[in-house]
Amino acid sequence: MGKSRFIELMAKSMDGSANKEELDELELFLNQHPGYKKIQQVTDALTGTLNNDSEVLPTTINSKLDELWVKIKDSEETETEVSTTNVRPFNWRWIGAAAAVAVLALFGFLFYNRQAKQQLDVAVTKKIDVPFGKMMQVTLSDGTKVKLNAGSHFSYPSVFQAGQREVSLEGEGFFEVTKNPKRPFLVHTAGFTVKVLGTVFNVKAYRNDKTTETTLLKGKVQVELADDPEKKIILSPHEKLTINNPAQGVPNQAVKTTVAKIKYEVATLPVVSNDVYAENAWIDHKIMFANNDFEDVARQMERKYDVRIVFADEALKKEQISGVLENESLDTALNFLRQIVPLQSKIDGSTVYLSYKSKKITTTN
Numbered sequence: 001m002g003k004s005r006f007i008e009l010m011a012k013s014m015d016g017s018a019n020k021e022e023l024d025e026l027e028l029f030l031n032q033h034p035g036y037k038k039i040q041q042v043t044d045a046l047t048g049t050l051n052n053d054s055e056v057l058p059t060t061i062n063s064k065l066d067e068l069w070v071k072i073k074d075s076e077e078t079e080t081e082v083s084t085t086n087v088r089p090f091n092w093r094w095i096g097a098a099a100a101v102a103v104l105a106l107f108g109f110l111f112y113n114r115q116a117k118q119q120l121d122v123a124v125t126k127k128i129d130v131p132f133g134k135m136m137q138v139t140l141s142d143g144t145k146v147k148l149n150a151g152s153h154f155s156y157p158s159v160f161q162a163g164q165r166e167v168s169l170e171g172e173g174f175f176e177v178t179k180n181p182k183r184p185f186l187v188h189t190a191g192f193t194v195k196v197l198g199t200v201f202n203v204k205a206y207r208n209d210k211t212t213e214t215t216l217l218k219g220k221v222q223v224e225l226a227d228d229p230e231k232k233i234i235l236s237p238h239e240k241l242t243i244n245n246p247a248q249g250v251p252n253q254a255v256k257t258t259v260a261k262i263k264y265e266v267a268t269l270p271v272v273s274n275d276v277y278a279e280n281a282w283i284d285h286k287i288m289f290a291n292n293d294f295e296d297v298a299r300q301m302e303r304k305y306d307v308r309i310v311f312a313d314e315a316l317k318k319e320q321i322s323g324v325l326e327n328e329s330l331d332t333a334l335n336f337l338r339q340i341v342p343l344q345s346k347i348d349g350s351t352v353y354l355s356y357k358s359k360k361i362t363t364t365n
Helices: 003-015 021-033 036-047 059-081 090-121 251-263 294-305 332-339
Strands: 125-127 135-137 145-148 153-157 165-176 187-188 192-196 200-205 211-218 222-225 230-233 239-243 266-270 287-293 308-311 322-324 342-350 351-356
Touching: 090 230, 125 200, 145 200, 192 200, 192 211, 211 222, 211 287, 230 239, 230 266, 287 294, 294 308, 294 322, 332 342
Parallel strands: 165 187, 308 351
Antiparallel strands: 125 153, 135 145, 145 165, 153 165, 165 200, 187 192, 192 222, 200 211, 211 239, 222 230, 239 266, 287 322, 342 351
16 A cells, blocks of 8 residues: 555545445554554544544644644535535545645654653753662763762763753762764763863762862863862873862861862873773772872772771871772781781771771880
8 A cells, every 4th residue: 555545545534435445444554554553543633533632642732733623624514515416526635634634743743752752851860879889880871881989979861952961970980971072071070070072081079088080091171170160171191180179177268278279280190001090990899009098098998898997096097008909808908908007907897997006015124
């Protein structure tokens, strides 16, 4: 059956002029091609033979089509009154009008559904909360891949709006952004926004850390500070931006003085063959540290092992330590740290207590 025959049968079905053979022919065609049943549902809604037409067409489309339907029926009645024969001639004008109604309704229906779906998708904001001891990965609607470290909170739209791609992060994420020069990709954090077109980079922005970081591996990024939006910091491959966070519990004036001295710094990463640095080692389940404060390493361990670490000695927090933790259990990791720092540990449930190891006092006569 060709398109013209289908339109003819649909039109005759709509105005009630189709005989049994024609209705059977139409039904057989619809059974063989189920996709065309959507058009039949639309025309049924127009003729009032559908039980629940509100499920097929939105109210605005229904009202407009009702007006068009009345005009077409009025035109048909006028032509019938001026006819001089008892047999009504085959009304090709009516077929054209009916086909136009069907096509209009179909395209209106499909356009409405597509627009409604796009608006619904854009309006939906998804959120991922990664628990301690876990890592997660998500692929965004544009193909961008994001790996999320433990303790991260990530928000993103199910479908990006036209012209721009924006997400929000609290925690740590490794981004492999699909390149699109016409649609910049923005990562919003509490302290800064990273803008890219297509690149590979790591963002570390935990709320309680002393610093936030952006490490670029490929491409180019632009970082805009939240408290100084006019300042644009451009990073090249293998560069790392470190921003000092205001110290918690420190008076505002002291914070301002500290920030005035060192607000941020850009450093060049050492050249390595596999692009694995301390900044992105976490995606391979590693913790790499070189002359880091023990306190900073402990925060990473808390996220990796889903524990709370308590220091009994303040001086222990400032011990400078170096090493790599990979697939070790918590006990094995603590044994490794004992080789670096003279410490003792106690595990009580999910809390780890650390203190300096007691020194034996020997007496001589």
